[in-house]
Amino acid sequence: MRRLSRTLVPLACLAVLxxxxxxxxxxxxxxxxxxxQEDASVFPFLDQVFxxxxxxxxxxxxxxxxxxxxxxxxxxxxxxxxxxGSPPDLIMGPSDSAGVYSVAGFxxxxxxxFDLSRFNQPVVEAISLDGKTWGIPLTNxxxxxxxxxxxxxxxxPRNTAEFFEYCAQKAPKLGLQHCLAxxxxxxxxxxxxxxxxxxxxxxxxxxxxxxxxxxxSIAFVLELIRRKFVPAExxxxxADALFKEEKTAFLxxxxxxxxxxxxxxxxxxxxxxxxxxxxxxxWPSPMISGKYLMLSSKLKGEKLDLxxxxxxxxxxxxxxxxxxxxxxxxxxLTRAAASPVIQQSPVLKNSMAQIQVGRPxxxxxxxxxxxxxxxxxxxxxxxxxxxxxxxxxxxxxxxLSKIQEMND
Amino acid sequence: xxESLLQVVGFVAxxxxxVVALELYLHAHxxxxxxxxxxxxMALGVPALALAGIFFSTEGRPDPGWTISLIGGLCVAxxxxxxxxxxxxxxxxxxxxxxxxxxxxxxILLIVYPLIFEVYLAFHDLKLTTVMAWSGTGxxxxxxxxxxxxxxxxxxxxxxxxxQLFLRTVWxxxxxxxxxxxxxxxxxxxxxxxxxxxxxxxxxxxxxxAMPQVVAVLALRGEFHSxxxxxxxxxxxxxxxxxxxxxxGAEPVQWLSFHPLLTCTLINIWLGIPFMMVIILGGLQxxxxxxxxxxxxxxxxxxxxxxxxxxxxxxxxxxPAITLGSIWTFNNINVIYLVTGQAGGxxxxxxxxxxxxxxxxTYYRYSYSAAFAIVIFLIxxxxxxxxxxxxxGTESAYG
Numbered sequence: 001m002r003r004l005s006r007t008l009v010p011l012a013c014l015a016v017l018x019x020x021x022x023x024x025x026x027x028x029x030x031x032x033x034x035x036x037q038e039d040a041s042v043f044p045f046l047d048q049v050f051x052x053x054x055x056x057x058x059x060x061x062x063x064x065x066x067x068x069x070x071x072x073x074x075x076x077x078x079x080x081x082x083x084x085g086s087p088p089d090l091i092m093g094p095s096d097s098a099g100v101y102s103v104a105g106f107x108x109x110x111x112x113x114f115d116l117s118r119f120n121q122p123v124v125e126a127i128s129l130d131g132k133t134w135g136i137p138l139t140n141x142x143x144x145x146x147x148x149x150x151x152x153x154x155x156x157p158r159n160t161a162e163f164f165e166y167c168a169q170k171a172p173k174l175g176l177q178h179c180l181a182x183x184x185x186x187x188x189x190x191x192x193x194x195x196x197x198x199x200x201x202x203x204x205x206x207x208x209x210x211x212x213x214x215x216x217s218i219a220f221v222l223e224l225i226r227r228k229f230v231p232a233e234x235x236x237x238x239a240d241a242l243f244k245e246e247k248t249a250f251l252x253x254x255x256x257x258x259x260x261x262x263x264x265x266x267x268x269x270x271x272x273x274x275x276x277x278x279x280x281x282x283w284p285s286p287m288i289s290g291k292y293l294m295l296s297s298k299l300k301g302e303k304l305d306l307x308x309x310x311x312x313x314x315x316x317x318x319x320x321x322x323x324x325x326x327x328x329x330x331x332x333l334t335r336a337a338a339s340p341v342i343q344q345s346p347v348l349k350n351s352m353a354q355i356q357v358g359r360p361x362x363x364x365x366x367x368x369x370x371x372x373x374x375x376x377x378x379x380x381x382x383x384x385x386x387x388x389x390x391x392x393x394x395x396x397x398x399x400l401s402k403i404q405e406m407n408d
Numbered sequence: 409x410x411e412s413l414l415q416v417v418g419f420v421a422x423x424x425x426x427v428v429a430l431e432l433y434l435h436a437h438x439x440x441x442x443x444x445x446x447x448x449x450m451a452l453g454v455p456a457l458a459l460a461g462i463f464f465s466t467e468g469r470p471d472p473g474w475t476i477s478l479i480g481g482l483c484v485a486x487x488x489x490x491x492x493x494x495x496x497x498x499x500x501x502x503x504x505x506x507x508x509x510x511x512x513x514x515x516i517l518l519i520v521y522p523l524i525f526e527v528y529l530a531f532h533d534l535k536l537t538t539v540m541a542w543s544g545t546g547x548x549x550x551x552x553x554x555x556x557x558x559x560x561x562x563x564x565x566x567x568x569x570x571x572q573l574f575l576r577t578v579w580x581x582x583x584x585x586x587x588x589x590x591x592x593x594x595x596x597x598x599x600x601x602x603x604x605x606x607x608x609x610x611x612x613x614x615x616x617x618a619m620p621q622v623v624a625v626l627a628l629r630g631e632f633h634s635x636x637x638x639x640x641x642x643x644x645x646x647x648x649x650x651x652x653x654x655x656x657g658a659e660p661v662q663w664l665s666f667h668p669l670l671t672c673t674l675i676n677i678w679l680g681i682p683f684m685m686v687i688i689l690g691g692l693q694x695x696x697x698x699x700x701x702x703x704x705x706x707x708x709x710x711x712x713x714x715x716x717x718x719x720x721x722x723x724x725x726x727x728p729a730i731t732l733g734s735i736w737t738f739n740n741i742n743v744i745y746l747v748t749g750q751a752g753g754x755x756x757x758x759x760x761x762x763x764x765x766x767x768x769x770t771y772y773r774y775s776y777s778a779a780f781a782i783v784i785f786l787i788x789x790x791x792x793x794x795x796x797x798x799x800x801g802t803e804s805a806y807g
Contacts, residue, residue, distance in 0.1 A: 076769050083543060100772065105540030177635075233634040233665050365536065372770060373566065376755045383665045398566040405562060406536065406771050 029303050031063040032310055036092040037074040038291075041259060045326040053313045062306065075100070082106040087296040089307050094142055095127040095135065095289040099365040102134045108295040110136055113308055119315075119332045126289040126360040134363075135292030136311050137332035139323070141255040142361075144192055144286035145354040148270040152176070152249035156272035163250075163275045167229040171249060181239035181248040182230045184221060184382060187374035188287065189252060193217040195285030195359060196277035201374070205364045207403070209374065210396035218381050218388035220277075225382065232382070255351055258328040262347065271350040273357065288358035290332055324348065330355065369402035427510045434509055437493040438502040446494060451487035455479045529778035530555050536772040548775075555779035564767035564780075565755045574787070577738060577759040580673065584737045585730060587677040592684025599685070600692045610689075617682035625746040628675045632663040632747075639663070668748050668757035676743045684729060691725035692718070727799045731792055738788055741765055760784050 038046065043066075050064040067088070069077055075097045081087045087106065101107040109132040110116070116124050116133055123137040148156050152174055157163035167179035183189045187201075194201060197220075199213020224230045231242065243251035244264055252274060253261075261269050274284040293311050295304070313319065320336035323329055328345075330352060331337055342348045361367075373395045381391040433454075440446050459479055462470045532548035533555075542548050563570050599610055616624055631638040640660040647654050663671045699717045708716070744762040748754050758766075761784065768777035 072769075079539075079772070083539060085543065100536065104536050104772075231635055233662055238633065238636075368770065372766075376566065379665065379754050383662065394566075401566070402771065405564075405773065 030061050030306070031065060032090065032307055033065045033067070033088040034090040034092060035067050035069055035074055035078060035088045037069055037071045038092070039256065039260075042327055043068075045323065048322075048326075049314055049319055050310075052319070053310055056313070059309075062310075064310070079104065079106070082296070082298075085298075087298055089296055089299055089303065090311070091294050091296075092138070092291060093294075095292055095361055095363055096367065098127050098134045098292065098294060099129055099363045099367065101294060102129055102132070102363075103365050106297055107134050108297050108299060109134060110295065113295075114311070118334060120334055120337065122288055122355075122358075122360050123290045123332050127292055127363055129363045135294040136315060137290045137292050138315060139255075139290040139327075139329040140288075140332045140337070141330045141351065141355055142287075142289045142291065143351075143355055143358050144189065144252050144254050144274065145351055146272045146274045147243065147251040147253055147257075147261055148272065149243070149246060149249050149265060150268045150270050152246065153270075156250075156270055157275045159276040159278045161278040164227075164229070166249070167227070171229075174249070176248060178228060178231045178242070178247070179249050180224070180230045181242040181251040182221075182224070182234065183236045183239045183252075184225070184230065184232075185235045185375070185379065187371055187378060190217055190221065190374070190378060192252075192274050192284030192286045193220055193277070196280060196282045198280065198282065200359065201370050202362045202364065202367055205366045205403075207366065207370050207373070207396060207399035209370065209399055210393045214392040214395070215388045218378065218391055221378075222382065222388065255329060258347060258351065262328065269347065271347045271354075273350070273354045283357035286354065286358045287361035288355055289361040291329075365406070366399075366403050369399045369406065373399035373402060430509055430513060431506055434502075434506050437490070438497070438499050438506070441490075441494045441497070441499060447487065447490050450490040451483055454486040455482040458482055526778045526781060529775050530782050532775055534774040534778075535776075539772075539774075551775070555775050556783065558776055559780050559783050562776075564763045564771070564773075565758055568755055568758065568763075573758065573760055573763055576669070577761075580669070580759055581734055581737045583673055584676050584680060585733050588680040588684045588733055588737075589688075589726070589730060591677065591681040592686075592688050595681065595685045596688035596692055599689055613685060614682045616679050617686075621679065621742050622746060624679060625675055625743055628678065629664075629671075629747050632671050632675075634660060634662040634664070637663070664747070665754075668754050672743050672747045672757050675747060676737065676740065679743070680733065680737070684733065687725060687729040688722065691722045694725075695721045723799070727796070730799070731795060734795070735788055735792065738791075739784075760787075 036046070046066060050066070053059055054062050054064070071093065074091065074093055078087060078091055078097075078101065082101075082104070091101075091107075098107065102109075111133050114136055119137050120140050123140045124133060127133060127135045127137065146156060153166060153170070157166055163180075171179035191201060194213050194217045197213035197216045199208065199211045199217075201207065201209060201214070221230075225232050231238070234242070239251060240253065240257070242248045243253075243261075258271070274286065276283050293314065295307060295311070299307055315333060317333060317336050320331035320333045321339045321341060324331055324336070324339060324341045328348065330342065330348060331339070337352070342352065377386065377391040377395045377398070380386045381388055386394070436450070443449075459475070462475055462478075529548075531550060531552060533551045534542060534548055538548060560570050563573060565573065568576075595613060599606055599613075603609075630636075632640075634640055640663075643658070643660045647658060647660075661667065695718065699721070700713055703713050703717060738759075739761050740759075741761045744757055744759060745765070748757045760780075764777055764780045764784065767773045767780060
């Protein structure tokens with residue numbers, strides 16, 4: 001009897017477990033996992049949108065799990081999770097990593113899934129590669145612009161001649177050691193000037209760094225440092241702190257920081273285009289992209305449909321306008337851009353004016369090699385170990401060699 | 409917050425269930441091995457339970473091909489395991505094996521498997537453009553020793569070759585470890601005396617080591633800023649107080665731009681001294697006073713006591729501490745990464761591991777990075793072996 005029971009009990013357990021039928025809608029199919037790299041101030045808005053989505057009929061049982069990472073961590077974690085076969089359903093971030101995700105095949109092209117004609121075209125272009133679009137734009141911008149403290153400089157300079165005049169004459173009288181806070185360590189902050197000198201760091205997938213525009217841009221930054229208009233050895237946090245502590249009148253930073261500066265300065269905060277380069281008569285052209293939602297290539301069937309509905313809800317006109325009010329970020333939807341909220345806000349209006357002279361951020365994976373070639377050599381030029389000419393030539397060689405190594 | 413806490417508790421509970429299942433599995437093999445049903449029962453029962461688990465986890469929709477091959481493989485593997493337990497183990501050493509099994513399984517999963525996978529990667533070609541094909545088919549092109557050759561001829565950095573990087577890393581390790589030992593020794597000897605408020609001093613001295621490294625490094629990085637950092641502010645004040653120093657060429661330094669490696673070294677020395685101090689202090693306190701008393705009676709000077717008593721008796725403590733310190737410093741990416749900029753920064757402060765990090769996570773050269781990591785491992789292994797032999801660190805001080 002005992003022997004019989006020893007045989008029968010495991011078999012009975014097996015039969016019971018094997019007979020388990022899947023529920024009509026498995027819980028994982030109603031859970032959307034989203035990874036983002038946003039600032040903490042954005043979290044309430046995101047949670048508000050998700051809560052709104054869950055209130056729609058039929059969505060009551062949908063669970064949205066939001067996980068935060070720093071920008072670089074998000075890229076690495078998403079790649080690792082995708083290789084391991086368990087990526088999140090959605091990632092929210094800038095377009096510069098989308099090239100990597102698309103080449104590796106970890107995100108879905110969205111051309112057939114969404115009507116992309118509703119969005120501002122430059123911001124769609126910034127996430128297009130090889131004829132396909134790899135994400136849905138949430139915001140328009142992610143661009144650099146000039147912030148100024150109206151208590152120190154009531155009117156922004158229109159061109160670099162006016163800017164130099166202010167820095168040389170008015171700033172010292174106000175007791176300012178420097179007049180502009182600039183993150184000189186990052187090549188992203190150099191690119192508006194490259195554009196103003198008529199260049200651009202990459203042409204399709206080929207680096208274009210050894211150019212007169214790059215050489216002149218480096219020389220321009222060196223001149224700013226030499227004349228002590230900008231502090232040497234200043235990274236993002238340093239520039240941010242100098243401006244907030246009113247140790248500089250101007251700052252070049254991105255639209256992501258608008259709400260933080262508005263909170264700090266209130267009505268004394270001014271936003272303007274980066275001053276026109278008097279030498280060429282051209283406006284500096286910051287890179288334009290935005291924040292995007294990218295869909296994991298693992299999505300299919302019902303889950304894909306659910307995620308698609310969430311994305312559609314996220315970018316509907318109501319949420320896009322709400323985003324402007326809550327985050328001071330420009331919408332990606334063309335109709336929302338005409339909202340009175342933008343037209344009545346001088347900060348947002350000027351931010352939009354800056355976008356008009358910007359250029360879409362390149363999405364090709366090769367841009368990574370460009371950033372990493374420019375960064376150390378820009379640093380070497382700044383400390384005088386290389387001339388701008390030597391640095392630009394070396395940048396080109398390094399970028400080409402890094403691209404070859406990536407593809408080899 | 410509560411949800412995160414529940415996730416952690418759930419994970420711990422899952423681990424506990426797995427450990428219990430493993431122990432039950434082993435218990436069955438140790439106690440039932442001589443029963444007639446043992447071989448067929450195990451060879452069929454374990455795969456059947458696995459099949460039930462697969463059905464449950466895939467919500468009743470398992471991949472047929474994958475499931476059949478897995479269950480077939482499990483049948484054969486479990487039959488062989490049962491044979492081993494029936495005819496070789498025969499219930500012997502059941503307690504130690506059952507006690508060690510969870511730890512051993514953890515080691516296999518967390519160390520042995522990644523190591524084997526790393527070797528596999530190093531001989532294949534996984535990079536950004538082959539990732540998708542690999543995750544779809546599981547197959548990668550075999551490239552033999554090509555990745556290892558690339559490690560020596562194609563550095564991840566633009567202006568620094570592998571051998572320059574290697575020499576820089578050796579230099580960085582040497583300077584850091586020497587300063588850690590000398591500084592740690594000096595402080596440990598001071599603290600080993602009968603002084604007032606010893607506990608307070610010890611607490612303050614341990615702070616850099618005890619606080620999270622990210623916080624400590626970033627805080628100190630700020631102090632090296634050319635204009636607003638504490639160090640240059642002090643230099644400026646000093647020059648105002650003693651203006652003749654300026655005439656001798658003394659001036660504030662752009663630490664992060666001109667001397668990034670020196671800055672990293674100074675920060676790492678500050679971070680590493682407390683660990684050595686604690687280890688050496690422990691060693692000093694274990695040396696009996698009687699040796700010193702006897703030496704004093706024989707007329708030995710303080711230096712002779714240090715050379716002939718303290719140093720030899722500290723060797724068993726010091727040799728492993730130096731070995732560990734060298735390995736940690738050689739592989740210390742944190743300080744370099746945090747000081748020179750997380751997005752890449754300057755190459756002037758890169759050492760082997762930070763270059764490896766760039767190859768893997770900036771350029772997605774996974775196979776190349778695996779080969780690079782194996783080369784670093786072999787270098788460290790050889791250097792450690794030489795050091796242990798030379799220092800006779802594994803021998804007893806009283807032997």
